[in-house]
Amino acid sequence: MSVTRSTLLQVTRIYAEDAALELPRGQEIVARWPAADIVPVASHWQIPEVHGDEANVARWVRIKTQALVLGVKKSLVTRPNGRSADFIAPSTANGCAMACAYCYVPRRKGYSNPVTVFANIEQISRHLARHIAKQGVKTEPTQCDPEAWVYDIGENSDCSVDALLSENVRDLCDLFRMTPTAKASFATKFVNRDLLEWDPAGRVRIRFSLMPAAVAKVTDLRTSPMAERIAAINDFVEAGYEVHVNFSPVILTPDWIGEWTELFAQLDAALSARAKAQLACEVIFLTHNEQLHDVNLGWHPTAEELLWTxxxxxxxxxQNGGVNVRYRYGLKSRAVAQLEGLIARHLPYCRVRYAF
Structure with a gap:
């Protein structure tokens, strides 16, 4: 079943900082949900009834559907990366309306994780424009891109969903469309066909996250089905996007090799020649967290049978000092090599940008 705008978002309450409500973008967002209650808050990070109440675990999905937070991004920092992108841009949103059981963002937010949209998009855009200009022309290729500086604009959210809430993502994509030395990039698990009308001119890289459908049915709740994500790739390439894929997270189920082999066969059969010619991928094996494990046991324990082993x-x-769990070193190194071998066999045209 395809997830739609109406099933993802039925906003009835907007928690808003005063500063966000004073900005044009904040006012535009509030106007999209005229029936929603506006709840003033001092800080988008400090909303006890949303973030700090353990009872909210049982209402995890309802809060994602009905609550929205409006804030102002205080710290504007563009960080070096080197994996998904050359740089991580300041977030224009935080949190997600979808409900992937392994998502790392709730580890910071506590017992609930609705979307926070930052209303100071003009300030964020100016910061990014200055940063891009400072880099100048890229003179040496990196694994991120041989010619352009790549900026991940969706580290803490899903930009395809964010685009349902505000014009923030489109504003950033328009900025990069006019910038010949840089590209925007974001990963997504939601097919938002509104983006096909944006004319990105090759300056926006969308990374569709893919995993075996049987696993996704357990772990990727409220996301676009795998077949829909795969089917969208050709259309986004034709619309002027660069489209890569994220094979992530790789979860080592008892039949993981067979499951991924089947996925690669489906992908190969679906892609056009043009899509294949520009394809590259990232491979990311599961990283989990004991705090998130405990939260998941309160709302979706079935997923933990796959995630917590x-x-x-x-x-x-x-890197930020948190204690997570990953697959044991020897097991993981063998699995990485096996998966890379499967990619080489079934998707020989797909360059592996990195795997870990």
Whole structure:
């Protein structure tokens, strides 16, 4: 069953900072939901009834559907990356209306994770334009792109869903469309066909996240079905987007090799020659977290049967100091090599940008 705008978002309450309501973008967003209650808040990070209440675990999906937060992005920092992109741009949103059981964003937000939209898009856009100008022309290729500086604009949200809420994503894509030295990039699990009308002129890279459909039915709740994501690739390429794929997260189920082999066969059969010619991928194996595991047990314990397998996992200290779990070193290194071999066999035209 395809997820739609109406099933994802039925906003009845908007938690809003005063500063966000004063900005044109904040006013535009409120106007989209005229029947919603406006709840003033001092900070988009400090909403006890949304973020701090353990009872909200049982209402996880309802809150994602009905609550929206409006804030102002205080710290505008563009960070070096080197994996998905050369740089991570300041977020224009945080959180997601979808409900993937392995998502890392709820680890920071607590017991609920509705979308927060930042209304100061003009300030964010000016920051990005200055940063791009400062880089100048890219003189040496990187694995991110041989010619353009790539900026991930959706680190903490899904931009295809964000585009249902405001014009923030379109504003950023328009900025990059007019910028010959840089590209925007974002990963997505939602097929938003409104984006096909945007004329990105090759300056926006969409990365459709793919995994075996049987696993996605358990872990990727409220997302576009895998067949719909695959079917959209050709259309987005024809519309002027660069389209890559994310094979992520790779979850080591008992039949993971057979499941991924089937997915690769489906992808190969669906792609046009033009889509194949520009295809590249990222491979990311599952990283989990004990706090998120505990939260998931309160609303979706079935997913944890796939995600939480202590016999196969070991602790990992993340770059920001958090303690996560990943597959044990030897097991993971063998699995990475096996999956790369499957890609080479079934999708020989698909360049693996990185795998970990």
């Amino acid at each position: 202590p016999e196969n996992q070991e602790t990992k200290l993340s």
